[in-house]
Amino acid sequence: MLNISENPIKDKVAPEVLNTFEKTSVSRTVRRFTxxxxxxxxFGLIMLFIPWTQNISSYGRITNYDPAVRPQDVQSPIPGKITKWFVREGDTVAEGDTLAYLAEVDPSYFDPELLQRIDQELxxxxxxxxxxxxxxxxQADQVSALQRSLQIKRGELDLKIHTDSADYAAAEIGMNLARxxxxxxxxxxxxxxKSQYELEQRLQKFQEAQAKFTSARNKYNQSLAERQRVEADYAEYIAKARSxxxxxxxxxxxxxxxxxxxxNRRSTIEVRQSYHTVTAPQEGIVSRIYIRGIAENVKAGDxxxxxxxxxxxxxxxxxVRxxxxxxxxxNHHAQIEFEGFPALAISGEPGLNYGTYASHVAVISQxxxxxxxxRVLLRPSEDWPDRLPFGTGARAYILLDEVPVWYEIWRQINGFPAEAYDAPTKIEPKKSDVERVKDSEK
Incomplete structure (x- = not known):
């Protein structure tokens, strides 16, 4: 009845005959469930000890690593009026190709012969x-001539003053002797x-000596004054010439x-006239034209x-957080899943991923x-798909250290940070097609 015998009879007796078998037997469903x-x-216990690659998952988009080749707006360098377009949306242009032509709207530049006018003025x-x-x-030569003339005049006047001075001294001696x-x-x-006549003769000679002395003194003073006058006149002439x-x-x-x-104005006008033609700053595709039609005025910088x-x-x-x-x-490794490309990604098992592409951390913003x-920039470690438009969405998995699954579950529950491995010191970036062509030419 307890169903512990080695020779059970439940297979030989119909269960519905005896209720005891029904009470003591275990159903097949229960055994299967157990x-x-x-x-x-x-299996779950085994899975807890399987290696799991920790990662940082984040959503981003495609951009260009070099800021010089990112999508850019072509701006009008000067205020003007667009008179002609040379491209359409979707056209491929090379560096220096003409995009549009601008006409002047500033009246000061309307003259078509403005440069010739400036050349004449120059x-x-x-x-x-x-x-x-x-x-x-x-005037400098005149000043030099006046200075030489002044030197000559000074010599002449100094000689005259010397002569007059000698005459003056002789007249003074003669006057004293006559006195x-x-x-x-x-x-x-x-x-x-002595007689009266002799006295009057001596008096007459004394008066004559006095007159000669007075004349010599006046002549000497006149020479001194003439020298001062010449100095003043020549100083005035030289000052006027220097002025x-x-x-x-x-x-x-x-x-x-x-x-x-x-x-400077001519150079500015030449540069401004060169700005009448708006050219492509580099090779690329004209993805959008903002101006409607022609004859529309634009400001500088539009x-x-x-x-x-x-x-x-x-x-x-x-x-990232x-x-x-x-x-x-x-140089931390990463796996990227691009929008529009079929992929099967298991974040913790990069070796099982399908449709993902290898990359590495290139820039970490501070x-x-x-x-x-x-912000974090990821660069390719292998060839990426050719058709990846700028701005395409991408799911990135930045790979960290490997830990057991149970540790990762415990970390996630407690909110602890992941474990990081030592990144390689340097990863050679994938060469672009242009660089490969240059290398082959070398």
Missing amino acids: RWTMVLTI EAKRSAAQAYKDKADA RQYQRADTLFREGI EQFTAISSRETALAEIAKLV AIAELFPTSDDRAVEVF PMDLPILRE TPESDGTF
Whole structure:
């Protein structure tokens, strides 16, 4: 009845005959459930010890690694009016190809012969500057001539003053001698030795000597005054000549300054006229034209078209959480799943992934974005698909260290950071088609 005998009879007796068999027997469903439960438990325990690759999963988009070849707006360098388009949306252009032509809207540049007018003005200013230079040189020569003439005059006047000075001294000596002779004659006259006539003769000679002395003194003083007058006159002449010389030099410098302004204006006009033709800054595809039709005015700096450079220097731009930033290093490996390409990705088992592409961490931003995340750029470690438009979405898995599954579950439950491995010191980036062609040419 307990169903513990080695020779059971339940197979020989119909179960519905005896209720005891029904009460003591275990159903087949229960046994099957128990068996499967044990199998799944053992399988689950084994799975807990399977290696699991920790990773940082983030969604991003395709961009270009080199900022010079990212999509850009072609802007109008000057204010103007578009008169003609040379391209359409979707056209491929080379560097320097003409995109559009701008006409002037500033009245100061309407003259078609503006450069010729400026050239004529420049020629006139150069002639005026040369004339002022010649005048300044002539005034300098005049100053030198006046200084030489002054030296000659000084020599003549100094000689005359010396002669007059000698005459003055001789006249003074003669006057003193005549005075003494008169005084002696006067004394002798009073003693009765000399006559009145002799006294009057001595007096006459004394008066004549006095007149000669006065004349010599006046002549000497006149010579001194004449020398001072000549010095003053020549100083005035030299000052006036120097004033005219400096005026000519100042006028020449003013003319040279105006010439420099005209040269600058001419260069500016030449550069501005070259801006009438809007050209492509580099090779690419005209993806969009912002201006509707022609004869539409644009301001300086307004975008008139969008250019998409033809470059395969691509990268994936993703954003990671702040808690993941400390464990990230450059050259960490990553797997990328692109939108529009079939893929089967298991984040913790990169070896089982299908349709993902290898890459590595190239740039880690140290400044947060507006939402608090940090920007990371991933570059290809193998060939990526050819048709990857700029801005295509991508799911990136940045691979970290390998840990057991149970540890990863425990980490996720507790919110602990992942474990990072030592990244390679350097990973050679995939060469672009252009670089491969250059290498082959070398």
